Amino acid sequence: MKKYLKALVFVLVYIILPISINIGMLQLIKNVGWINSMRETTPTSAFLILDPVSITALLLLVKFVRKENPITFAKFKAISMTNGLICAGLGLALAMFTSSILKVDAFKSSVEPIGGSIDWIIGGNIILVILVTLINNFYKELCFRGLAFNEMSRVIPAGVALVVQATFYASELVYFQNPVSAVIYAFSGQLVFGIIYYFGGSIWSSFITQVCCTMGLILFKRTGLSGLFTSGSSLVLFIISILLTLIMLVVLYRVSKNQNSSKMTGLPSA
8 A cells, every 4th residue: 555655646746846846937937038039030939948847846856856877867868770760660651640539520629729839839930839849848857757656656557657657747737727638638648658658668769759740840830741631632642641651550569569578588689
């Protein structure tokens, strides 16, 4: 019973601590002129300030309170080039999934708020957007996969832990009053990222996927590739993106499994 209570307390702290930091810091910086000017250009740019503080706080928490090496605990393990390329492909497939579902006639009205959320995430100065993509996705992988999922998976089945970590992320969006469709979309996405983290065996696997997904959305939105997603073609692209995602998940699992087996036997891996 004690180990379950300990895991629960730490998971709640992993989630609540960054939220508390964000709320407190937003109160401090909201009247700072240059920050507000930057936020007008790129709405998410505040994360360039908030997330590094949250990341630092979480790492210190694990090291000095949890008494664990945060690098080991969160699985900052080296991955093979094959693993990285598969994860990059998964990110682009997920970007295709999102871009296509927004144009499918059967879903268009119900998922409209998701489009607004994505425009908010990738809107503004492209340099700032890229920096936010790197820092915010690193924070999400550290918090929800590296810490929360690993904490839970030590005491409960991994499948249950994957669902719970995705639920925690979705609950955070509920707290900040996001629409229902965006919350469901976020839950589904974080569940997939959790599976990629678990299959890939490293935080770098899911981080690469997250970054490539966001960069894919930017690419599709800001270039002529957006013309691919018409009401006629989007259903086909939607189905293709799902199939590609499922296939690459299976391949990632097998590649990572073979890599782990090679390490145990001392043979070179891909």
